[in-house]
Amino acid sequence: MAFYRSHVLVCGGTGCTSSGCQKVQEALATSLKREGLDKEVAVVQTGCFGFCRLGPIVIVYPEGAFYTQVKPEDVPDIVTEHLIKGKLVERLLFKEEMHEKPVSLYGDIDFYKKQHRIALRNCGAINPEKIGEYFAVDGYQALAKVLHTMTPQEVIDTIKASGLRGRGGGGFLTGAKWEFAARAVGDKKYVVCNADEGDPGAFMDRSVLEGDPHTVLEAMAIAGYAIGASQGYIYVRAEYPIAVERLRTAIAQAREEGMLGENIFNKGFSFDIELRLGSGAFVCGEETALLASVEGKRGMPRPRPPFPAVKGLLGCPTIINNVETLANIPPIILKGVEWFTSIGTERSKGTKVFALAGKINNTGLVEVPMGTTLREIIYDIGGGLPGGKTFKAAQTGGPSGGCIPVQYLDIPIDYDSLAEIGSMMGSGGLIVMDETSCMVDIAKFFLEFTQDESCGKCTPCREGTRQMLEILKRITGGQGKPGDIELLEDLAETIKAASLCGLGQTAPNPVLSTLRYFREEYEAHINEKRCPAGVCQALLNYRIEPEKCKGCGLCAKECPVGAITGERKSPFVLDAGKCIKCGACVAKCPFKAISR
Amino acid sequence: MKSWEELNQRRDEERSKISLRRSEAAVKIIVGGGTRGIAAGARAITSTTLDEILRHHLEGKAVVQLAAVEQEGCEPLVRIEQPGKEPVVYQNVTPERMQRIFQQHVLNGEVVKEWVMAS
Ligand SMILES: Cc1cc2nc3c(=O)[nH]c(=O)nc-3n(C[C@H](O)[C@H](O)[C@H](O)COP(=O)(O)O)c2cc1C
Numbered sequence: 106m107a108f109y110r111s112h113v114l115v116c117g118g119t120g121c122t123s124s125g126c127q128k129v130q131e132a133l134a135t136s137l138k139r140e141g142l143d144k145e146v147a148v149v150q151t152g153c154f155g156f157c158r159l160g161p162i163v164i165v166y167p168e169g170a171f172y173t174q175v176k177p178e179d180v181p182d183i184v185t186e187h188l189i190k191g192k193l194v195e196r197l198l199f200k201e202e203m204h205e206k207p208v209s210l211y212g213d214i215d216f217y218k219k220q221h222r223i224a225l226r227n228c229g230a231i232n233p234e235k236i237g238e239y240f241a242v243d244g245y246q247a248l249a250k251v252l253h254t255m256t257p258q259e260v261i262d263t264i265k266a267s268g269l270r271g272r273g274g275g276g277f278l279t280g281a282k283w284e285f286a287a288r289a290v291g292d293k294k295y296v297v298c299n300a301d302e303g304d305p306g307a308f309m310d311r312s313v314l315e316g317d318p319h320t321v322l323e324a325m326a327i328a329g330y331a332i333g334a335s336q337g338y339i340y341v342r343a344e345y346p347i348a349v350e351r352l353r354t355a356i357a358q359a360r361e362e363g364m365l366g367e368n369i370f371n372k373g374f375s376f377d378i379e380l381r382l383g384s385g386a387f388v389c390g391e392e393t394a395l396l397a398s399v400e401g402k403r404g405m406p407r408p409r410p411p412f413p414a415v416k417g418l419l420g421c422p423t424i425i426n427n428v429e430t431l432a433n434i435p436p437i438i439l440k441g442v443e444w445f446t447s448i449g450t451e452r453s454k455g456t457k458v459f460a461l462a463g464k465i466n467n468t469g470l471v472e473v474p475m476g477t478t479l480r481e482i483i484y485d486i487g488g489g490l491p492g493g494k495t496f497k498a499a500q501t502g503g504p505s506g507g508c509i510p511v512q513y514l515d516i517p518i519d520y521d522s523l524a525e526i527g528s529m530m531g532s533g534g535l536i537v538m539d540e541t542s543c544m545v546d547i548a549k550f551f552l553e554f555t556q557d558e559s560c561g562k563c564t565p566c567r568e569g570t571r572q573m574l575e576i577l578k579r580i581t582g583g584q585g586k587p588g589d590i591e592l593l594e595d596l597a598e599t600i601k602a603a604s605l606c607g608l609g610q611t612a613p614n615p616v617l618s619t620l621r622y623f624r625e626e627y628e629a630h631i632n633e634k635r636c637p638a639g640v641c642q643a644l645l646n647y648r649i650e651p652e653k654c655k656g657c658g659l660c661a662k663e664c665p666v667g668a669i670t671g672e673r674k675s676p677f678v679l680d681a682g683k684c685i686k687c688g689a690c691v692a693k694c695p696f697k698a699i700s701r
Numbered sequence: 702m703k704s705w706e707e708l709n710q711r712r713d714e715e716r717s718k719i720s721l722r723r724s725e726a727a728v729k730i731i732v733g734g735g736t737r738g739i740a741a742g743a744r745a746i747t748s749t750t751l752d753e754i755l756r757h758h759l760e761g762k763a764v765v766q767l768a769a770v771e772q773e774g775c776e777p778l779v780r781i782e783q784p785g786k787e788p789v790v791y792q793n794v795t796p797e798r799m800q801r802i803f804q805q806h807v808l809n810g811e812v813v814k815e816w817v818m819a820s
Binding site: 108109110111112114145166167168169187188189190191192230231237238240241242243244245246249253362363364370371 | 705716724733
C-alpha cells in the first residue's frame, strides 16, 4: 500500500467540469510526476464542493488549503510552492469579501461555517468512483446495522420518528409513506428513486449523485428491507451524463462488494438496482408520470388514489423518494432519531439544500438547518447581492413556487412557513432578485416553462396555462387591458382546482404570488404602460434629457445602430424610431442623462 | 463481503488512507520546507518519514506536512506535534537522524534531546 502525505482534491462536479477541472487535474498529474512527487501526493477527483461561483476548486490536505478558480497555468505554483516548499499560494487562496486577509482553510470559510451538511456530507470529501472511500466514512454501516439489529417495522418507526419529510417538493412524511407500502399487499414491491430533478436552477440531486452515489444506493436498500422489496430503480435524466456514469460505476462496485445482490451480509435479504434514463420532461418528475415512463410508456400522470404506495410500478406497491430525501436515511439510522430531531423546526426536521442563483454573490449549493432565515442564507452564506444592489424578492420552489418579498427576510424557512406566505419549499431552488428584476417578467418566465412542459392530458393545465401566458405576454408587451389582472386570478383559481396533477395545480403560483406582493407592478404595466424595473422592452422609451446631457458623445459611440446624434458639448438626441432598446447607452452615460 | 466484521475491517483500512483529510491524526510531523529547507535536503527527510510511517504501519495515525518555516543555519527543521504535549523542533536533521527521531520520539515518546533546536 502506498502512503500519501498529501491529498489534492479537485472538484469534478458538472459545474467545475464546465469550467475546466479536467485540465487542472491532468496538469496536476503531469506536474507531480515531473517533480517525482507522484508517490507522495495523491490527486483525488471528488464531487461538487457547492461553491460553484469559484470553480474549479482545489483543496490541498492535510492543511485544508482552499484554492479557487484554478487554471492549468496555476498548477506549477501549487506544486513547487505548496507541495514542495510548504508555502501556501496566497494569490489562489479564497478571499472572503469582508475580510482583508485571504482565508486559507476550508473550515474557516463563512460559506461553509454556517452550513450544516447532512445530505451533502460526503460531496467534495470523497472520491465517488471508489467504494472504498465511502466505506471509510461509515458507508454501508447503516445497511449493516439495519440488517443485523432491526426489524423492518423498527426501520419504519425510526424514519417516522425522525420526522423526515420528502425533499422532492411535496414534503410528505417519508416514514408514513414507507409504512403504507409495507402494509400494502403485493407479491412484488419496488423502491424508486426520483432523480429527475426538473426544477430549472436546482441541482442538489445531481450533486449528490455525482459526489456520493453510494449513499443513494444504501438508502434504497434500507428502504427495500423496510417495505419488503428486492428491486429498485433510479429514474435519472439522460442530461446528467456524469451522474449516470458515476451511478453505473457505483452499482457495479456495490454488487462486487456484496452490498447489492443476493443475500446481503448473509442475512437473507436480496436487493438490486437498475437505472432508467429519462429524457428530461418536467412532468416525468411527477410520481405517477415517472412510473409510466419507467414502464416504457409515455410519461403522463394519472389520478391518485390509488397512490403508488398501494398500486405503483407494474401495479405493485412502490415507494418513490427523492435523491436528497434518501441521502438523509443512512445518517438517521446511524446517528439516531434524537440527533436528527434536534436539527430544524417543530414540524420540519433536519436540513434543506438550496441552490442559490440569480442576483447573489455566492451562487452554488448550500445546506442549512430548517428554520434558517432567508437573510442568513442570502447575506451570511450567499455573500449578499453583487454591486451593492438592494434585495427585492426571492423565488423559491421554482415554477411551482412563489416569491418572498423583503418583509419576510427574517422568517424561519420551513415547509409550513413558506406555504403560509404563498410560496413553497419545492426542491430548493432559490433565485434572488434585485430592483432591476421585473416581477411580471419573472412570472411570465415561469409560466412559459410550465406551459411548455404541460403534458396536455388535462384541459385546465393545457389550455389554461396557455391563456394565462397570452395575457402576461400582452401585459409585458404594452397591450395590457383593465380587467387583465382579474382574468388572471380567475383562470389561476380554475387551473389550481381542476388540474390533474401537481404541475397544473401549482403552475399559477408564480403569478398569484407576484400579484399578492407586487400588484402595483402589474398595474403600472397595464395602466401607465410602464415597467418600473426597466426590463420589459416594449414599455421602454429611451430619451436623452437635455438638461442633464453634457454632450460628451459617449452614448453615440456606444450605440450599435447609430440612433444617437449630436454635436459635442451640446445635448445629444436619440431617434426613437431607430432605437432597439438595448440599453448600451444607459450603461455608458456618466451623467445618468438617459431615461427609459 | 459477507459480514459486518469484514465491513468494519474494511472501513478502518480505508479510513487510514483518508485520515489526513479529516485531521484525525495523532502525530503531526512538520518538515521545514521553504527554499532554504529544500536546499538543505528537506525532501529526503520527507521521504524518509513517509517510509518510516509505512514501515511501522502508522498510516492514518501520523501526517507529514511541509511548512515554510526557516531558521538560518538550522535547516532542515522538523517539528513534532502531539495532542497534549509541547511541540518539539529538531534542527539539522538528516535522513539517518530522522529514523532515530521516529523510533525514539514518535514511537516511544522520548525526546531526542541532543538534536532539539536551541531556543
Ligand atoms: C410536475 C412535477 C414535477 C416533479 N418533479 C420532481 C422531481 O424532479 N424530483 C422529485 O424528487 N420530485 C418531483 N416531484 C414530486 C414527486 O411527484 C414526488 O412527490 C416525490 O418524488 C416524492 O419523493 P419525496 O417524498 O422523497 O420528496 C414532482 C412533482 C410534480 C407535480
